[in-house]
Amino acid sequence: MDKRSVAALKYVGTQRAVRLKKLGIKTVGDLLWYFPRRYEDRRLLKGLATLVPGEKATVRVMIKGWEEREVRPNLRLLRALVEDGEGRGYALWFNQPFVRRRLKLGGEVFLTGKVNYHNFLPEIQVTDYEVAGSGEDGLHAGRIVPFYPLTGGLSQRWLRLIVHQALKETAGKIPEILPPSLCTRYRLIPRCRALEYIHFPPDPAALHQARRRLKYEELLIWELALVLSRREREDGRPGIAHTRDNEMVRRFIAALPFNLTGAQERVLGEILADMEKPRPMARLLQGDVGSGKTVVAAAAMVKAVGGGWQAALMAPTEVLAEQHGRTLHRLLAPLGIPVAVLTGNTPRAEREAILSGLITGRLPLVVGTHTLIQENVDFKALGLVVIDEQHRFGVGQRAALQAKGDAPDLLVMTATPIPRTLALAIYGDLEISLLDEMPPGRQPVTTYVLTEKQRAKAYQLIRKEIARGHQAYVICPLIDESEGIAAEAATAMYQKLKEEVFPEYKIGLLHGRLKPSVKEEVMESFRRGDLAVLVATTVVEVGVDVPNATVMLIEGAERLGLAQLHQLRGRVGRGPGTSYCLLMAGNDGAARERLKILATNSDGFAIAEADLRLRGPGEFFGTRQHGLPEFRLATLPDDLRILEHAREDAHRICQENLWQQPEYYGLYLAAKEKMDELKL
Structure with missing residues (x-):
């Protein structure tokens, strides 16, 4: 693959090469293997007269006039009057005065954006544009258009341009590494064509x-x-x-x-x-x-x-x-x-x-x-x-x-x-x-799926187990992978249990934002039996072993996968007594049915x-949880x-x-x- 520095490409230069490096792109080869994350099909060009409010559309129009004004401090509106032979409309840009210099009066242009209506005429808030007949070979409109992961200071338009340039410069020079026998067996297209089509299909x-x-x-x-x-x-x-x-x-x-x-x-x-x-x-x-x-x-x-x-x-x-x-x-x-x-x-x-x-x-x-x-x-x-x-x-x-x-x-x-x-x-x-x-x-854990109306019963069971000399976990799971939000939720639950529900018992709090020494101190207190209830995020998911803990209440259980819930449930049932896992879930029928699988099965x-x-x-296999290798294109399973x-x-x-x-x-x-x- 092409080992030349990406800075050697036309349109790149030293400053932009530094920004590309943040994306892991150092060479021309890296750029060719930096694949789009999604595509937009802009092959269908719509007439201005057929545009529907709320849709995203691409049109080919002529610029007939310009208006520019300040809407409020730090917000300038640029509006173009446009025609396509069948109707008239407007195109809008915000804080982009340079667009007016690029798009000449009387010139034809492709516009893509979201449609609204103003004074009974369609108005497009432009997200992408391309001058018809420009040297960009129709990269941004009239085709299936690629969108790449970006970093600050880089635009989709520019990245498409340099990928296209790299493909032009390496045309016919990309070596095939699969032997003909494998290409024939699986009916695979040549490598050079695959790279061209993955970027510009x-x-x-x-x-x-x-x-x-x-x-x-x-x-x-x-x-x-x-x-x-x-x-x-x-x-x-x-x-x-x-x-x-x-x-x-x-x-x-x-x-x-x-x-x-x-x-x-x-x-x-x-x-x-x-x-x-x-x-x-x-x-x-x-x-x-x-x-x-x-x-x-x-x-x-x-x-x-x-x-x-x-x-x-x-x-x-x-x-x-x-x-x-x-x-x-x-x-x-x-x-x-x-x-x-x-x-x-x-x-x-x-x-x-x-x-x-x-x-x-x-x-x-x-x-x-x-x-x-x-x-x-x-x-x-x-x-x-x-x-x-x-x-x-x-x-x-x-x-x-x-x-x-x-x-x-x-x-x-x-x-x-x-x-x-x-x-x-x-x-x-x-x-x-x-x-x-x-x-x-090893005791199977008795598992119940509960609604908010049954919360009092859940607390009653926890109180009964504590009275028998046992301990309990209350789990507030990670929400959208945010340890901060989970820590806040756990802290709020800790305060509620301490002040309103179990004021007579000692309660501990464990989440990922605590210092390691504090985490260890809390765990040690729970292990010794000094704490009756431990409120925690999913940091207890793996390996924590307190045989005296016999009940676990999991808040928002429908947000977690069954495999992760099974891991959490494994923290109880480690001693000789009967253990319980209480899954607190919303009223979504499908989610509750899914949780019932856990209630009737103990085989991981x-x-x-x-x-x-x-x-x-997509939801089950996250590399974060399962250690699956990260591929550029392939997804498992x-x-x-x-x-x-x-x-x-x-x-x-x-x-x-x-x-x-x-x-x-x-x-x-x-x-x-x-x-x-x-x-x-």
Whole structure:
């Protein structure tokens, strides 16, 4: 792809190149691969006499006169009288005096904008215009027009112009990287034409063909990068062949106050066998909320430590890291294995002692947040890396922690249910182990869908549980991804419960805007039983473990997906008593029906599949929640079929060593570039 600086293009220059850099556009190639986010079909030109109030329309008209006046301070109106042979009307611009210089009296122009009526004549508030017969080749009207994500100081008109210029300058020079056999099999248009059509499609069918071609190319390169990465790991540098002596692991399991489930034993067997091989392990441990992933990871860490290696566990939040530290300390105390916790909130003296212990090898096991990947954290002999809630970390962060050792084994864990086909595609560089059995004694949570009229009953149940010596959560979920609004909602609920509903009980407040030290203090008070009720945002969604909490009330439950509600519900039902989850929802019948699935089902995977079916992939799969890779065009799981084809083709290309054929060389280079980009 064209590696020239984008500043070399006509119409760009140094100043605008700086602004383009904010969009990730540094080269001409970057610009060609900066795709529109939406399109407007402006092929249909309407007559002024046929315009309807409220519609957005494109017209071809002649400028017959100008009027300019100040409506109020800092707001100037520019109005043109226009004709098209069938009628008359007006075109409006605000604070754009330069338009008058560009559009000459008697000249023909394409105008696009929203239609109103003034004195019985149509009036268009112009959002886009183009001089008929200008050198811009009809980029803004009379065609399907692209719209791009922008940054300050750049306009759609200008971006269209330079993309068009880049396409002109690279015409016939864009190399094809897909071999003819694949293009023929899937009836894919050439790469150069796909890039032309994705920016300036002549019709919807051409746009569809361009998207199909470029999605397949993107997903094939992704899958090839995963397969090549895995192959290089298996064939390349040797990993750590951990000791086959599992005596310490047996002592660890014997000291547990419960028996492992059949699924835990099976998965642990897979992990221990993998660790004994002389290549680096890379395994995904997927299990529903409460399936016992932490114990399995602890056993793997015991194996590493038993052989003289160090182990590190990275968690996405300080609350979760501190909790893992306590859990591991409790589990490993009988073996005398010390556990350190390192977060951004660790006091300086303690931090320095931990860093010294890691580099000298005195500390065999550390739990932490992304603080673990900072430059000043070094290990003497890192043998196992465990990543919890994998979807909260990027591939780069995963690789950065692995780079702290010499090819250490990797175990990533997630409680986010993802259908197996999709998991294979996303985590194609990992082996997958599935914990599909719940530990005995884990209580199913009785779940009710309630209306506002039943709020008093919900508070009555909470009061009854507190009287029995138990505790409760009240959850105020994130609204439109805004932690600030959620914090305000939680604070208002906290005040109401404290002053009006449960004045006799101690109530705590937990949200993302609190300082880490305050968060930990609140959680510790709740864990100790000092607080009867904890009002929180969804920061408690992952990993918080308070067995004495037996009831959770979730406000505005219809706003959350079933999979996320299931994660939240997993915070109760951890002790021997009956637990309850109360879903407070509005009167929307469809939303209430959706929530009833949760009330009748406790299988996270079944719930996730139902959620996907009901809400559609757009709402269900957000990269923020599920760690799905971000593609330029492809969206998962909408494009799952293309992904499956790409995965099959990637495996076949590698198995048959098709790299040696010249037509596959461009594909090989693209896959290697993707590996470098992802730090695979």
